[in-house]
Amino acid sequence: AQKVTQAQTEISVVEKEDVTLDCVYETRDTTYYLFWYKQPPSGELVFLIRRNSFDEQNEISGRYSWNFQKSTSSFNFTITASQVVDSAVYFCALSEAGYGGATNKLIFGTGTLLAVQP
Amino acid sequence: ETGVTQTPRHLVMGMTNKKSLKCEQHLGHNAMYWYKQSAKKPLELMFVYSLEERVENNSVPSRFSPECPNSSHLFLHLHTLQPEDSALYLCASSQGEGQRNEKLFFGSGTQLSVL
Numbered sequence: 001a002q003k004v005t006q007a008q009t010e011i012s013v014v015e016k017e018d019v020t021l022d023c024v025y026e027t028r029d030t031t032y033y034l035f036w037y038k039q040p041p042s043g044e045l046v047f048l049i050r051r052n053s054f055d056e057q058n059e060i061s062g063r064y065s066w067n068f069q070k071s072t073s074s075f076n077f078t079i080t081a082s083q084v085v086d087s088a089v090y091f092c093a094l095s096e097a098g099y100g101g102a103t104n105k106l107i108f109g110t111g112t113l114l115a116v117q118p
Numbered sequence: 119e120t121g122v123t124q125t126p127r128h129l130v131m132g133m134t135n136k137k138s139l140k141c142e143q144h145l146g147h148n149a150m151y152w153y154k155q156s157a158k159k160p161l162e163l164m165f166v167y168s169l170e171e172r173v174e175n176n177s178v179p180s181r182f183s184p185e186c187p188n189s190s191h192l193f194l195h196l197h198t199l200q201p202e203d204s205a206l207y208l209c210a211s212s213q214g215e216g217q218r219n220e221k222l223f224f225g226s227g228t229q230l231s232v233l
Binding site for chain 1: 122151159161163174208210212218219220221223224229
């Protein structure tokens, strides 16, 4: 069965520190997609990144970077030089790729609450 | 104007009440979703609509009744709820027809309290 584990429930850092949010997933499929979403205090989840299971290249977007390692079934997220505006709950999610018409059924982790102190 | 709008933002209801949650997306998307977010639990998918047709009902109790009159609007009708149904209800949309690689655009949610 699919499962996403975010073992870190809460993380507190001081502004400008680097922080890594861990995500470990389980799936039997060889084709799947991984996502990260950010949920600020306003409530709406905001899409950050999507990776497919065949693309193991790490990605960097500004202060954000993602490390995808199939060998350890992990898709970790690092924020460099954290800022107060990064304070939010971050969710990792897994979606298996079905055939045409297969419904989107994202499996979310329980989220990591990141608090960045000034 | 945000892409996905949910009303009301907060709702308090008794167990015998009937209420409805509304979601509207302004993105021209074809698929819409209802998720339930309870404290300390992962987001749970409730329903998926693709091109106004329900394509997924994730074993949700019948006291939750979805309605999708067109591709821009999604409702969740509530009746005889239980206190454990108290949660944040999130609506989302995606551009395609609900394929598994689509990214979702979420509303801010309705915080529901059942007394």
